[in-house]
Amino acid sequence: xxxxxxxxxxxxxxxxxxxxxxxxxxxxxxxxxxxxxxxxxxxxxxxxxxxxxxxxxxxxxxxxxxxxxxxxxxxxxxxxxxxxxxxxxxxxxxxxxxxxxxxxxxxxxxxxxxxxxxxxxxxxxxxxxxxxxxxxxxxxxxxxxxxxxxxxxxxxxxx
Numbered sequence: 001x002x003x004x005x006x007x008x009x010x011x012x013x014x015x016x017x018x019x020x021x022x023x024x025x026x027x028x029x030x031x032x033x034x035x036x037x038x039x040x041x042x043x044x045x046x047x048x049x050x051x052x053x054x055x056x057x058x059x060x061x062x063x064x065x066x067x068x069x070x071x072x073x074x075x076x077x078x079x080x081x082x083x084x085x086x087x088x089x090x091x092x093x094x095x096x097x098x099x100x101x102x103x104x105x106x107x108x109x110x111x112x113x114x115x116x117x118x119x120x121x122x123x124x125x126x127x128x129x130x131x132x133x134x135x136x137x138x139x140x141x142x143x144x145x146x147x148x149x150x151x152x153x154x155x156x157x158x159x
Contacts, residue, residue, distance in 0.1 A: 024109025025146055030139065031103065033146065034114065041096045044088040046081045053077045054140070054147035066131075066158040093123040112139045112146075118153075131158040 033052065040048030059080045061073040075083070088094075101116040115136045122129055138150040 023144070025105055025112045025139065025141055026109070027103045027105060029146065030105075030112055030114055031101070034098065034101065034116075038096060038098055042094075044091075044094070046084040046088070049084060050077065050081045052146075052148055053080070054142060054149045057148055057151065059151045060153070062152070062154045063158075066155050091122045091124050093121070093128075095121045110141045113137070114139060129158060132156050 037049055037052055040046075055077060057077050057080075059073075059075040059077075061075070063070045064072065097119045098116045099119070101114065103112060103114045105112045113136060115134070118133045118135050120129075120131050120133075133153045133155045135151065135153045137148050137152075139146050140149045142149075
C-alpha cells in the first residue's frame, strides 16, 4: 500500500534541527528549531521542513514492527520531500506530537543527536490512522548552519 509509507513519512524525520548561523550548537537552538519544524509539519510546509535537511541527508523509516511485509525505506532529501508533499495532499485531520525529547551535543558543539517519541494521527481515505515512532536525528553544523544529516525513524505501533 503506497499511501501507508507516505503517511508515515509525513512525520518521520520531522524531528530535524536547524538554526541561524552560529559557531556551535546548543540545546536551546535545537529545541527552538524542533519547535519550528513541528510547526512546519502542522502547516503541511514541506519546504519549511526541507530547509533543515542537508543535501546529502539519509532518512531511514523502519516499519517492520507494524508491517513486516513493508521494506525499510531509505530516502534522500528529494524523495522524502516528495513523499511529504504527496502525503499531505491526501490527509485530513492531521496532528503531530513530539515528546520525550532528548538532545545530546557532541564535544566541540559541531554535531548533536536529538531523539524523541512522535505520535501522529491522520485521516486518509476516510480511515483514521495513529502511529507512534521513535526517531533519532543527527545534526551537524555545516557552513555555520545546523542541518540534519541522518534521520532514523522506527515505527513502534500503528492503529
